[in-house]
Amino acid sequence: MVLRNMEHSSPDLVDVLAFVRVVETGSFARAAERMGLSKPVLSRRVARLEERLGARLLTRNARGAQPTGVGQAYYERASAILADLEAAREVVAQAVTQVAGPIRLSAPLSFGISYLAPALAEFAKLHPAVELDIEFEDRNVDLVGGGYDLAVRIGRLADSSLVARRIAPVRKHAVAGPAYLEAYGRPERPADLADHALLVYGNEQWRFRVGERWETVRVSPRMRANNGEMLRAAAQAGLGICILPSFIAAPALADGSVEIVLRDFPLEEGALHAVMAPGRAVTARVRALVDFLVDRFGPEPAWDPCWPAREQADAGRRSATR
Secondary structure, eight states: OHHHHHHHHOOOHHHHHHHHHHHHHSOHHHHHHHHTOOHHHHHHHHHHHHHHHTSOOEEEETTEEEEOHHHHHHHHHHHHHHHHHHHHHHHHHHHHHSSOEEEEEEEOHHHIIIIIHHHHHHHHHHOTTEEEEEEEOSSOOOTTTTTOSEEEEESOOSOTTSEEEEEEEEOEEEEEOHHHHHHHOOOSSGGGGGGSOEEEETTOOEEEEETTEEEEEOOOOSEEESOHHHHHHHHHTTSOEEEEEHHHHHHHHHHTSSEEEOTTSOBOOEEEEEEEOTTSOOOHHHHHHHHHHHHHHOSSOTTSTHHHHHHHHHHHHHHHTO
């Protein structure tokens, strides 16, 4: 009830400031000049404040204006509150302009461990006044409810209200181990996957670009997992074909323990995003971290240069067998 009454009776802060400035300067004219207002406007503001409070705060005379007894008491409290508000504003201004303070961050597990962890360690060394609170998990957390300043997300962003900045592309490829391909052959078209053992991430759909259209493959998995490293290990062991983002597939492609299949039928390209909740001021520390991640991973990520090398190696092997 008290708060509800305050909502209807609380005076305008500019009116309060006008009154405080009159007391400080002892003059309506000097107070108006200090605030950049005309004297009539400032006088109306003080009168409105008195009317709202139901009390006379100032006495006017030829020498200027002096607070009444109740006006002096109100001035002492009001000036202290205004000083606290100014101090609070300075705290916010400092947070917005200085790379210091806490950052609560959420990121996907596989990418977080392999790539984000060393990047965050480097960022922490560059900015020792920043305090990082990091959670690696594959679910999309509630940024506002969880108190997160920032999330790193991969793929399409389902919530269009989020503030997002693209960091780098995330490409996917169908891969399999050489032993599996030697035993069961290479699929020539996406439809051929129906005759192969498939290793699937969660409930993902396999959609390939076939000419001018997208073709969805019906998936009957031999293995289903919620972790990309598990699927990569299964593919390396010759258990079947899986789809992996390039940041997970890259080490196995580089050492030849998996190979790309269906190279001529691209999968949908995703992206790595830095995501922030809407309506929240972006502090200097969060802005610095996002800029750092964009510089570190974009525009073309370091894990993708292995593709041309693999293509050249594959071409060389094919030429040698002719």
